[in-house]
Amino acid sequence: MSVFGKIWDSLTKVRGRDDKDDDKKPRTAPVPPRPAPRTTTAAPTATATQAKYPYVMKPAPAAPVDVEAVLVGLANQNGGGGNWRTSIVDLLKMLDIDSSLASRKELAEELNVNAGAHGSAEQNMALSKAVWKKLAENGGKVPASLRD
Secondary structure: OOOHHHHHHHHHHHHHHOOOOOOHOEEEEEOOOOOOOOOOOOOHHHHHHHOOOOOOOOOOOOOOOEHHHHHHHHHHHOOOOOOOOOOOOHHHHOOOOOHHHHHHHHHHHHHHOOOOOOOHHHHHHHHHHHHHHHHHOEEEOOHHHHOO
16 A cells, blocks of 8 residues: 555544444445336436445445544644654654655655655655645645645
8 A cells, every 4th residue: 555545544544433423424325216117228327227236335425534633633642743744754653654764755756746855854844745735635624734
């Protein structure tokens, strides 16, 4: 799994544990009622397929992850979490993801970050900003103060 994939998975798993009513929430969206029989011989549509197989459920749309809220909660549980808002190393450590130079090089490749030398402060700050941006692009609710 990619380094960014690990970051995203960590955030969504933590959010799932924090949702107190998570077990009560539907995991799938309901299937629409069965349509009336057709008299034409048109090709089957998605609705016709659902009518034929009503037990097949569509995945429910995922609610946006409030990234900052999840991370603040983690930081509180872990004694502060360092400077996770601006330090990619502290963010990775708080999420229990490898923060080594090799891991950050891999993340830089994934996110196409080419600022400074590998491991430099310049690159680490650029990685941090790129992660916030990518989290927002993937449906995470990220405050503008972290994206900019």
